[in-house]
Amino acid sequence: MGDRPARIYREQPSQPYTRQSQKKSDNFIKGAPAPRVTQYDMGVKNGDFEKTVKLVVEEDVNIRSEALEAGRIAITSHLNKVMDPEEDYFAKILPYPHHVLRYHPLAGVAQADRYYEGMRKPFGRPIGRSAIIDEGQKVYKIDVDEGDVQEARRALERATHKMPVKCRVKLDQ
Template sequence: KIVHLTMGNPNGNFKYETRLIALEDAQIRHNALEAARMATNKFLEEKLGGKEYFLKILVYPHHVLREHKIMTGAGADRLSEGMRRAFGRPAGLAARVKKGQNIMILRTAENGLSFAKEALTRGASKMPIPTRIDVITL
């Protein structure tokens, strides 16, 4: 489950903002968001240290994913309800993302810009959808 949505130095005076943008409508599971956060944050901690960046995850996994468990084994066909009352059990959480929506923002100074792009590329590899990285001057 994703716990921290902001990392780094929120009060820093940074010149550049790097954004991870979704290129498709999708549902991103909470464990994919957490994996992307961990990969991005770990790289930035190693390269820049804790005070030289600000990372914020802009989407939150509110949507509950449900799964209808299928019975297996001998006699499963007698006990199975099929699609009757197939509401399912909660299996996880997901964030609903639209095409063009920002998933993460990362603010850095000019000396950390190349590290910021690399960090978001590593985070994007954990996402289930194609993404784009944009750099904006603040």
């Protein structure tokens, strides 16, 4: 089964479902899937860079872990073409996808309402994870030297195409 459209999960929940316990019998969510993000830090972890370029979200949103990973791939593929990943930059994904997304399938055939009477908002089974992001929160940051700021901006602009909401690229000193 493919992913459901992002618009279904875009709004922020009133309370995130994140309960995972050490004892399996205490879990509220059974078998929550792992986030799709493979790594959060790329490039030189201990480098000393002059500038920081960041991607900031312009409204409250849930961002699926698949979208975070797609943005990471867009950033690293562009930066690896124009810079040396061993010494020229440090990129980081800042939010962690804690929120568990759920799905309860309904029958889509005629007279299906008699099967699901009283099941309007059931708990559902976990299908993925997302990060709950507030307006103005940073999603990605890239540390570079003064001469590579434009390439970092281009990389983050490519990542905006993978996000489910409008984003802005900002420069920190």
